[in-house]
Amino acid sequence: MIGLKDLTKLTAVVAAFGLTVSATSSDAATLSAADIGNSFDVSFLCEAGDDCPDSGNQPNADLSASATFTLDNVMNVGSTTEFSLTVDITNTVLASAAGTNRITAFGFSSDPDAVISNPLNNGDGLDWDVGAGFIPGFNGEVELCVFATNGCQSATGGASNGLQAEDSDTISFVLTTAAIETSITLGDFAIKFASATSTDGSFEFGGSSECEQGQFGPDCGEPTNPIPLPAGLPLMLTIVGIGAYMRKRSRKSA
Numbered sequence: 001m002i003g004l005k006d007l008t009k010l011t012a013v014v015a016a017f018g019l020t021v022s023a024t025s026s027d028a029a030t031l032s033a034a035d036i037g038n039s040f041d042v043s044f045l046c047e048a049g050d051d052c053p054d055s056g057n058q059p060n061a062d063l064s065a066s067a068t069f070t071l072d073n074v075m076n077v078g079s080t081t082e083f084s085l086t087v088d089i090t091n092t093v094l095a096s097a098a099g100t101n102r103i104t105a106f107g108f109s110s111d112p113d114a115v116i117s118n119p120l121n122n123g124d125g126l127d128w129d130v131g132a133g134f135i136p137g138f139n140g141e142v143e144l145c146v147f148a149t150n151g152c153q154s155a156t157g158g159a160s161n162g163l164q165a166e167d168s169d170t171i172s173f174v175l176t177t178a179a180i181e182t183s184i185t186l187g188d189f190a191i192k193f194a195s196a197t198s199t200d201g202s203f204e205f206g207g208s209s210e211c212e213q214g215q216f217g218p219d220c221g222e223p224t225n226p227i228p229l230p231a232g233l234p235l236m237l238t239i240v241g242i243g244a245y246m247r248k249r250s251r252k253s254a
Helices: 004-016 233-253
Strands: 028-032 039-046 063-077 080-091 099-111 114-121 129-132 144-147 168-177 183-196 201-208
Touching: 028 063, 039 183, 063 099, 063 183, 063 201, 080 099, 114 129, 114 144, 144 168
Parallel strands: none
Antiparallel strands: 028 183, 039 063, 039 201, 063 080, 080 168, 099 144, 099 183, 114 168, 129 144, 183 201
16 A cells, blocks of 8 residues: 555655656746747736835835737847837826836846847837846846936936837837847836835846746747647656556665
C-alpha cells in the first residue's frame, strides 16, 4: 500500500516527468516578427484610499489607464534590429473626479536593452516625446519612457500638459537593439499621474499586461507558437512516472 508519504514522493516524480504543464502569469510580453500586426493590453489601477505603490500617498479617487501596444514592424538595419510599435493610451479616470488627473508619462523595460527613438504623434495633438529614463519609484526597473512634459520624472507644464481624464491618444516609436535580435521582451510597465485628485499630488504605480509566458495578441489570446502535446502523452507520462517510482521503491525494499 502506498502511504501519504509515498504518495507525496510519487506526486513529485510525476511532476518531474512533466505531467503538470501550465503557463506562468507574467507582466511581460515577448515580440517577434511573427507578431507583426498583433497587440497586447496593459492596465493600470490605483484605487481610492490605497497606497499607490512607489508614491507613498493615497488618492481619494480611482486612478486608472489602459494602453494597447501594437507591433508594426521588425527590421534588421545593419548590425541592429528595429522594433516599431504604436501605443494607444486612454486615461480612464472619470472627468468628474476632483483634480485634473493627467497622465504625464508611462514607461517600461526591454530585454535585451534597447534605445527608444523616432516618436510620431498620431493622436489628437499631445506632444509626446521618448527617451531613456525611469518613472519615479521605478529606478532600475523602468528604462524607457514616453512623456508629455519635460521628462519621465517631471510633472511640470501646467494642468493642460498631459493626457486628461477620459481622453485617449496615440504615439508610435522605434526600439533599436544593439545587435541583431529575433525578439524583444517588454515588461515593468509603469505610469505617472500628476495634479491628481483633490490632493493635487503625483502618483506613480505599475501596470499589468495580463499576459502569460509565450502569449501575444488581443487580451493575450492564444500562445504565439503553441507546442502541441501528442494525444495520450499525459497518460503516458503518468505511467512512466509511476513505473520509475515503483522500481526505485522495490530496489530500496530489496
